[in-house]
Amino acid sequence: MAETVAGTIIDGEFCPSGQTTAQDLARMQSEKAQNLFEKEKQAEALIPYVQTKASGEQSLDLMISGAHCAGCMAKIERETSALPDILLARMNLSTMRLNVQWRGAPNKAGTIVARLEELGYGAKPFNMELEPVAQKNQATSLLKAMAVAGAATALIMTMSVGIWDGSEMSSTTRQTMHWVSAAIAIPAVAYSGQTFFRSAWGALKNKMTNMDVPISLAVILAVSLSIYETIHGNAHTYFDAAVMLLFLLLIGRFLDMRLRQKTGESAQRLAAMQASTATLIKPDGSVMSVPASMIKPDDHLLIAAGERVPVDGEIVKGRSDIDTSIATGETLPLASTIGDKLYSGMINLSAPLTIKALAVSGDSFLSEISKLVEAGEQKKGKFVRIADKAARLYVPIVHTLAILTFVGWILYSGDLRTASINAIAVLIITCPCALGLAVPAVQIVASGRLFKKGVLIKSGDALERLAKVDTVVFDKTGTLTLGSLQLSNADDISKTALETAALLSRASRHPVARAIAAAAGSGAVADNIKEVAGQGVETKIDGKLVKFGSASYVGATDQTDAQTESWLRIGRAKPVRFKFKDTPRMDAKDTISGLVDRGYAVELLTGDKKSMATETAALLGIDTWQAEVSPSDKLARLDELKDQGHLTLMIGDGINDAPALASAYASASPAGAADVSRAAADIILQGDKLSGLITAVGTAKDAQKRVVENLSLAVVYNMFAVPLAVFGFVNPMIAALAMSGSSMLVTLNALRLKLH
Amino acid sequence: MTSLIYLVPLAIGICIVGLVAFFWTVKSGQYEDPKGDASRMLYTEDKPIVDEDDL
Numbered sequence: 001m002a003e004t005v006a007g008t009i010i011d012g013e014f015c016p017s018g019q020t021t022a023q024d025l026a027r028m029q030s031e032k033a034q035n036l037f038e039k040e041k042q043a044e045a046l047i048p049y050v051q052t053k054a055s056g057e058q059s060l061d062l063m064i065s066g067a068h069c070a071g072c073m074a075k076i077e078r079e080t081s082a083l084p085d086i087l088l089a090r091m092n093l094s095t096m097r098l099n100v101q102w103r104g105a106p107n108k109a110g111t112i113v114a115r116l117e118e119l120g121y122g123a124k125p126f127n128m129e130l131e132p133v134a135q136k137n138q139a140t141s142l143l144k145a146m147a148v149a150g151a152a153t154a155l156i157m158t159m160s161v162g163i164w165d166g167s168e169m170s171s172t173t174r175q176t177m178h179w180v181s182a183a184i185a186i187p188a189v190a191y192s193g194q195t196f197f198r199s200a201w202g203a204l205k206n207k208m209t210n211m212d213v214p215i216s217l218a219v220i221l222a223v224s225l226s227i228y229e230t231i232h233g234n235a236h237t238y239f240d241a242a243v244m245l246l247f248l249l250l251i252g253r254f255l256d257m258r259l260r261q262k263t264g265e266s267a268q269r270l271a272a273m274q275a276s277t278a279t280l281i282k283p284d285g286s287v288m289s290v291p292a293s294m295i296k297p298d299d300h301l302l303i304a305a306g307e308r309v310p311v312d313g314e315i316v317k318g319r320s321d322i323d324t325s326i327a328t329g330e331t332l333p334l335a336s337t338i339g340d341k342l343y344s345g346m347i348n349l350s351a352p353l354t355i356k357a358l359a360v361s362g363d364s365f366l367s368e369i370s371k372l373v374e375a376g377e378q379k380k381g382k383f384v385r386i387a388d389k390a391a392r393l394y395v396p397i398v399h400t401l402a403i404l405t406f407v408g409w410i411l412y413s414g415d416l417r418t419a420s421i422n423a424i425a426v427l428i429i430t431c432p433c434a435l436g437l438a439v440p441a442v443q444i445v446a447s448g449r450l451f452k453k454g455v456l457i458k459s460g461d462a463l464e465r466l467a468k469v470d471t472v473v474f475d476k477t478g479t480l481t482l483g484s485l486q487l488s489n490a491d492d493i494s495k496t497a498l499e500t501a502a503l504l505s506r507a508s509r510h511p512v513a514r515a516i517a518a519a520a521g522s523g524a525v526a527d528n529i530k531e532v533a534g535q536g537v538e539t540k541i542d543g544k545l546v547k548f549g550s551a552s553y554v555g556a557t558d559q560t561d562a563q564t565e566s567w568l569r570i571g572r573a574k575p576v577r578f579k580f581k582d583t584p585r586m587d588a589k590d591t592i593s594g595l596v597d598r599g600y601a602v603e604l605l606t607g608d609k610k611s612m613a614t615e616t617a618a619l620l621g622i623d624t625w626q627a628e629v630s631p632s633d634k635l636a637r638l639d640e641l642k643d644q645g646h647l648t649l650m651i652g653d654g655i656n657d658a659p660a661l662a663s664a665y666a667s668a669s670p671a672g673a674a675d676v677s678r679a680a681a682d683i684i685l686q687g688d689k690l691s692g693l694i695t696a697v698g699t700a701k702d703a704q705k706r707v708v709e710n711l712s713l714a715v716v717y718n719m720f721a722v723p724l725a726v727f728g729f730v731n732p733m734i735a736a737l738a739m740s741g742s743s744m745l746v747t748l749n750a751l752r753l754k755l756h
Numbered sequence: 757m758t759s760l761i762y763l764v765p766l767a768i769g770i771c772i773v774g775l776v777a778f779f780w781t782v783k784s785g786q787y788e789d790p791k792g793d794a795s796r797m798l799y800t801e802d803k804p805i806v807d808e809d810d811l
């Protein structure tokens with residue numbers, strides 16, 4: 001009992017909203033009901049992912065969806081462990097992965113997944129090969145480097161305070177302290193400075209400079225100078241400054257790394273959750289389920305009605321209606337038959353099909369798309385991050401200053417040692433410590449804030465680009481609308497007509513049928529329904545032939561076939577007209593008016609029919625729109641906007657949007673988008689909501705403001721510090737204070753973003 | 757000042773012990789699931805933090 005109570009409290013506190021969980025649960029349950037027969041196939045498809053250990057134990061990693069809090073984690077672990085023969089069930093709440101180990105046959109995996117689904121959680125196998133091992137190792141080594149630099153800083157600082165005070169210290173003691181500091185600093189710098197040295201060396205080799213060049217130079221020079229001073233028994237060394245510099249900069253690097261890792265993991269999770277299974281037809285005619293990733297070109301696959309096409313292919317048998325919205329943006333299905341090409345993500349609506357898998361290169365549409373994506377990326381050119389821009393300005397100025405200081409002091413005092421000490425002091429004090437922290441600190445806070453609101457920013461520079469856009473271009477189907485139809489003239493239709501249409505429609509996956517089923521609510525299904533691809537459905541009810549479909553199909557000869565209309569005819573009675581419209585997302589209208597209020601120009605570009613586009617544009621209040629545009633037309637329009645001096649944010653989900661997404665200045669995709677589009681987009685909007693877009697552009701602007709503020713702070717700091725260094729007033733204590741002080745300042749300024 | 761003879765090595769010694777301990781926590785994967793670990797103590801019975809096989 002105590003546990004249940006604790007669970008509820010934690011649920012309330014940890015789950016962002018109880019509603020989400022309930023929604024997820026409802027979704028899971030409805031999916032479960034629809035896919036009863038797919039279950040066995042799923043279980044079979046899990047087997048390739050199961051790893052058998054040498055000791056005979058089976059191990060499987062599952063991606064869990066729908067778990068939001070500690071209570072969910074405890075429930076999943078408890079319930080999974082309770083199944084027989086389970087040795088271990090451990091969930092990682094940060095990566096949402098569940099590792100299950102058991103004794104016995106690999107096919108137990110099906111039972112485990114079934115149990116998880118019963119509990120209301122989605123579970124998909126995770127391919128361990130996809131795990132970014134290199135990235136993970138990089139994060140660990142950064143963490144260790146940070147620890148070493150931190151420990152060294154603490155030790156050397158403690159001793160430095162004594163040296164700085166110096167009142168009671170004999171020169172021998174001071175000398176010893178310097179030697180101890182050197183013994184700590186040299187290995188610490190050699191270990192934890194590697195990231196910077198490598199990157200600086202790489203840049204120099206390519207005859208370029210980046211932020212790491214002045215950093216490495218300052219650190220190496222500071223340590224070398226200090227060793228020289230120690231050997232000659234002089235009073236001032238900069239060991240403390242060198243290690244502290246590394247420590248502070250490593251914090252910045254680590255934050256940056258964590259941001260990329262976190263978004264990378266989420267993007268990967270999305271991909272894994274959408275990974276599908278395919279039904280392979282073996283040469284001997286038997287069928288088996290395999291993960292879609294294991295399909296090879298020329299494999300024959302069976303696609304049942306209602307299934308998503310797992311890989312690109314060509315129909316070799318059958319005839320059916322295909323929901324092509326993910327590829328072309330059209331809302332209404334296309335009747336397809338032998339020889340037609342299907343792309344992964346399309347949905348087979350009415351009848352089973354056999355397709356032959358195609359290699360990507362062997363297909364004109366997809367290779368054209370990928371060419372366009374490449375072209376778009378090239379056109380966009382290389383975006384220069386603001387920190388690198390600053391570094392490009394900064395490096396020559398600082399290095400010139402150091403040389404001038406050196407020359408000036410030689411002319412003034414004629415002493416080579418004083419001249420080099422002061423020149424090096426300039427390099428140390430101007431080291432872009434604040435600059436190195438100024439940008440990542442802001443970006444991590446901003447991305448963290450957006451992450452909580454379900455907006456995934458793929459990189460720091462995406463945030464910088466997003467802040468500058470002034471025009472927002474939307475795709476229609478799947479982005480502004482859900483890609484599903486809604487009955488629009490329900491008031492003109494009698495209850496009996498609607499119920500009769502629903503009897504025929506409930507079993508079908510056709511968008512029109514779904515709209516009818518949604519309007520009529522749940523109920524009975526007629527027997528012996530015959531579905532004619534591209535035409536309609538018919539059956540006999542009470543001895544009368546009932547037909548529901550296009551005007552020509554039901555015999556309403558006096559009517560023309562309109563795209564968004566269907567007709568119901570019972571026996572010889574007069575046909576009843578059903579009109580449909582595309583449903584916009586719940587928050588589409590608010591999002592668009594919000595964007596317009598904030599001064600953005602909003603445009604609609606769709607591959608769908610004109611009639612559908614007009615309606616959506618009018619409904620959502622978009623004045624500028626184009627319909628029936630091809631992927632290259634979309635690109636052309638974006639170029640046109642660019643030539644007019646606009647920076648565009650493109651939002652789209654379909655394969656046909658991918659080139660536009662790649663070429664736009666910034667781009668976003670809903671989580672349900674096609675793989676290519678999600679890969680091309682900078683931002684992913686999770687959870688069926690567009691409103692995240694407004695938060696994203698707002699946060700990006702705030703972040704940009706903070707970044708500029710931080711860079712200005714760094715400049716102001718340098719304006720005070722550089723003259724001190726040039727004229728030889730910088731001793732190690734001033735260097736240490738100035739550097740840590742400026743870093744604190746920019747970090748605190750970045751944290752102000754959190755307060756909004 | 758003579759106290760420095762043992763205080764400095766002592767400080768360094770403590771630091772090294774701390775570092776070694778930290779390296780061990782990194783290696784044993786204690787930073788892999790900060791979110792889960794933070795709430796795990798509220799639910800599960802006492803068990804080793806990381807399964808021996810995973811090391």
